[in-house]
Amino acid sequence: MALKRTELDRLVAARGGPGGEYHVARVFEELIEPYVDEVSWDSMGNVVATSYGEDDSSADDTDDSGSNGTDTGTGIDNDTDTKDVLLAAHTDELAFLIDDITEDGLCSFSMLGGHYRGYLPGQHVLVGPDKVPGVVGTKPRHFMDGDEKGSLPETLHIDLGARSQEEVAELNVEPGDHATWDRELTDLANGRLAGRALDDRIALAILVAVARETDSDRTVHYAATVQEEVGLRGARAAVHEVDPDIAIALEIFPSDDYPIDGDRSSTVELGAGPVVEFGDGTSEYLFGGVLVDRQTLEWLTAAGSSADVTLQHDVMIGGTTDATEFQSAGRARHAGAIAVPCRYTHSPVETIDLDDAEETVDVLVAALESPFPGRTDVRGR
Incomplete structure (x- = not known):
């Protein structure tokens, strides 16, 4: 191959x-x-x-008309x-741009590229130059009303496990950093590949x-x-x-x-x-x-x-x-x-x-x- x-x-x-x-x-x-x-x-x-x-x-070596070739006089190259x-x-x-850190150490983000919000909840990500592991979580289903259970979440954060802005800084993560999916490649059947x-x-x-x-x-x-x-x-x-x-x-x-x-x-x-x-x-x-x-x-x-x-x-x-x-x-x-x-x-x-x-x-x-x-x-x- x-x-x-x-x-x-x-x-x-x-x-x-x-x-x-x-x-x-x-x-x-x-x-x-x-x-x-x-x-x-x-x-x-x-x-x-x-x-x-x-x-x-x-x-x-192109001519002045912008054509590389011969003009027949009909405008056809x-x-x-x-x-x-x-x-x-x-x-x-596709990635996420960390745009703020909350007082309790959660990372808010903007989406870089055409994300579908439904793919985000429950995913693992790697954040910043040191590839710090994090997760994207949502409000638990136990706390949702009927409408929330059937819709996509509006507010999401990346959780690094940190408890404060200072702990996030100690992880070498700051606003302006990127996060990407924590996924590599998986071999599927019939020569197919996912990731x-x-x-x-x-x-x-x-x-x-x-x-x-x-x-x-x-x-x-x-x-x-x-x-x-x-x-x-x-x-x-x-x-x-x-x-x-x-x-x-x-x-x-x-x-x-x-x-x-x-x-x-x-x-x-x-x-x-x-x-x-x-x-x-x-x-x-x-x-x-x-x-x-x-x-x-x-x-x-x-x-x-x-x-x-x-x-x-x-x-x-x-x-x-x-x-x-x-x-x-x-x-x-x-x-x-x-x-x-x-x-x-x-x-x-x-x-x-x-x-x-x-x-x-x-x-x-x-x-x-x-x-x-x-x-x-x-x-x-």
């Missing part, structure tokens, strides 16, 4: 909420460095590992040799595997971006710095292949192959997201066929990926997303099928080693 479980274990073991991704990024750098020509960091904490193509000395490619996954995970932070550590492991396996003439930038969970902030900086011709976000994709409200009607399934997005957005109208251009869609789809991988296609509603920033920040560029199906997204028990991840590696390697289609080569142009 191209994907190495030991690498995934290291990436998941490192912890990093939005704005605190350094340890994750450092592991990524160590893992990918042997397979690239250069590694750089920016001030936000994005890491970009670059393998230069045969003819690329990082010089810009017919070049099939688009050069620089950015593949990116994010380093941050925290598989969004997006599985994608970082895929990047390392692709860098190890590919033999492309293109210049390829493998980026580990920061602060995706709080608004794609790192992607915005990274794409300006790299300025690629093609940019692909690697992600997890919410699957619905389990009973939901008594029904079971799935569109994305674990074990059925990677998902190549048509688009995504924050609402059913696909506001604030990406619409994948036909050339990128054809490129990834053809790569799936070349690698003998069955792909799934869908639209992600209610969330976006770094591809949103890649497509529109700075000059326009080809952008899309490929994702590993995942059950129980944004939870401490995100669940994936490792075969889907391995096939994602195969598709990306095949894409990097194949030409990028011109507009005249795709249906609908």
